[in-house]
Amino acid sequence: MRATDIRDPDYFHKVVDCQWACPAHTPVPEYIRLIAAGRYADAYMVNWKSNVFPGILGRTCDRPCEPACRRGRVEENNGDKPEPVAICRLKRVAADLKGDVSERMPLPAKARNGKRVACVGAGPASLTVARDLAPLGYAVTVFEADAKGGGFMRTQVPRFRLPEPVIDEEVGYILDLGVDFRGGTRIESMKQLLTQGWDAVFVGSGAPRGRDLDIPGRAEAAAHIHIGIDWLASVYFGHVTKVGKRVIVLGGGNTAMDCCRSSRRLGGDEVKVIVRSGFEEMKASPWEKEDAMHEGIPILDFRVPKAFIHDNGKLIGMTFEKVRAEYDAKGRRKLVPTGEGDEFHACDEVLIAVGQENAFPWIERDCGIDFDEWGMPVVDTATHQSSRPDVLFGGDAAFGPKNIIWAVAHGHEAAVSIDKMLSGEDTHVRPLPAVQVMSQKMGIHEWSYDNEVSLEERRKVPWAPQERTLKDIKLEVELGFDAATAYKETQRCLNCDVQTVFAPKLCIECDACVDICPVDCLTMTPNGEEAELRTRLTAPAVNATQALYVSEALATARVMVKDEDVCLHCGLCAERCPTGAWDMQKYLLETTKAGPACRSKAAPAPAPVEAVA
Secondary structure (H helix, E strand, O other): OOOOOOOOOOHHHHHHHHHHHHOOOHHHHHHHHHHHHHHHHHHHHHHHHHOOOOOHHHHHHHHHHHHHHHHHHHHHHHHHHHOOOOOHHHHHHHHHHOOOOHHOOOOOOOEEEEEEEEEEEEHHHHHHHHHHHHHHHOOOEEEOOOOOOHHHHHHHHOOOOOOOHHHHHHHHHHHHHOEEEOOOOOOOOOOHHHHHOOEEEEEOOOOOOOOOOOOOOOOOOOEEEEEEHHHHHHOOOOOOOOOOOEEEEEEEHHHHHHHHHHHHHHHOOEEEEEEOOOOHHOOOOOOHHHHHOOOOOEEEOEEEEEEEEEEEEEEEEEEEEEEEEEEEOOOOEEEOOOOOOEEEEEOOOEOOOOOOOOOOOOOOOOOOOOOOOOEEEOOOOOOOEEOOOOEEEEHHHHHHOOOOOHHHHHHHHHHHHHHHOOOOOOOOOOOOEEEEEEOOOOOOEEEEEOOOOOOOOOOOEEEOOOOHOOOOOOOOOOOOHHHHHHEEEEEEEEOOOEEEEEHHHHOOOOHHHHHOOOOOOOEEOOOOOHHHHHOOOOOOOOOOOEEEOOOOOOOOEEEEEEEOOOOOOHHHHHHHHEEEEEEEEEEEEEOOOHHHHOOOOOOOOOOEEOHHH
């Protein structure tokens, strides 16, 4: 194998598994250490720079970082149940304990640069575009059909999960940057919008249409059957204040979980979720399913809806066919009937949450924007530009329904494209991240971070009493960690951004580092092809998706190999090394946002031309 080039920004980035998995590439270990030090405002701002909505995401994020957490893999290898660090809930700690950070926020631009940008929809993608561009002098106008900004974060996520003041605060930080927010303004025509002289238009209108279910009885019992996302919005606006005693929720995603838990709070005594797939295949996050079941809501899987049963239009129940999953040689799933008789489930109301889809009736098909066969705009996955380069898409409107953190990531990338495009640059030339590598050595065997590996289990987030939460749809269920509990949870972080960096010229091949490594991730061995080399390390490296760190040839022609997959970043190798061949170096990566750093020196930003009132 060739020696590893650690100058590649992505090499150590991928070793920081949580940051690599985060669509917005938030520096997770960095803000966790800040929380451990009680520097909550600093931790909040590290988050805010990357993911824009720390308080919101600390309650609602889909947490792609946590399944990637090295802690889970290490504990699993030790035969214990894998429990990643509570990364998402620590983010909430930073938001809850930060105090007043208004003075840390960017100031509105002192002068406009003459460029006007329209954002359609005030969800997380559009707000991120506005957050990145407004301080640079762009005149950003956000159009939103509802009176307040936030999009689906406000209208579809229930208040018992996400309190309104949290949304108001974090949306307000963005609008206070000089953004022209036009609430209660629905865009009805892209053609008309394009006649208004915008230099760029960003579409972040979400996936506003819930899928329906066309089975017998749907039309006749329509008064008692509702589309999930529309129903949640009606609950938010106060149009729906109660439900029937018996409620069936169809679907296995997070929207279905929000529907069933909301139903329990609005009078549903017997609420159940019924889903076509198996329980493990449901799209809902594991913790969302756990929360629903904790509130007494059963989830029945492998049941395909057959018909709505009604009595002269009054819904009385549904019938379902029981199925099982079969897989072909390529792993493709097929649901086949079990042969049992259809099941009948009595109900008074049904909420359909079987998926969402995009709806663009307001975008005329002759305005230069190409659509694919599924009615989705053709969008460049890197630049977010459509076939009309001055119109960009992001969030659910670009690639279908995902989580808030994905919309934020799209907004950052689209803002870079807009800034480069309006500066006369090629939008396909994407900016490299900003990278710092700093030795943590403070003495011969002392580091500037706590490298002790905690053996404690993951902390549970406390809940408000269920007898209260099930009676008040606005009462937040999760209470969050207090400072003492948060500190204990931070100690479970393995500091994966503090890298073990090897200097071959200093190595005397004494094997001390190999001997002391607690997880056997170091090996001195003759070089070879990767597949073969992985099998003869001190502990075979079985996870081929994580790289091997391979040194230049040592004096004996052997190489030092480190399995990055299971390394604890404990620093024992560096402490034990008598020559200092190993060093612990903190690797900090920040993605480059719109602004001077994303442009080439030959292409200056649009010159300021207009004073800001």
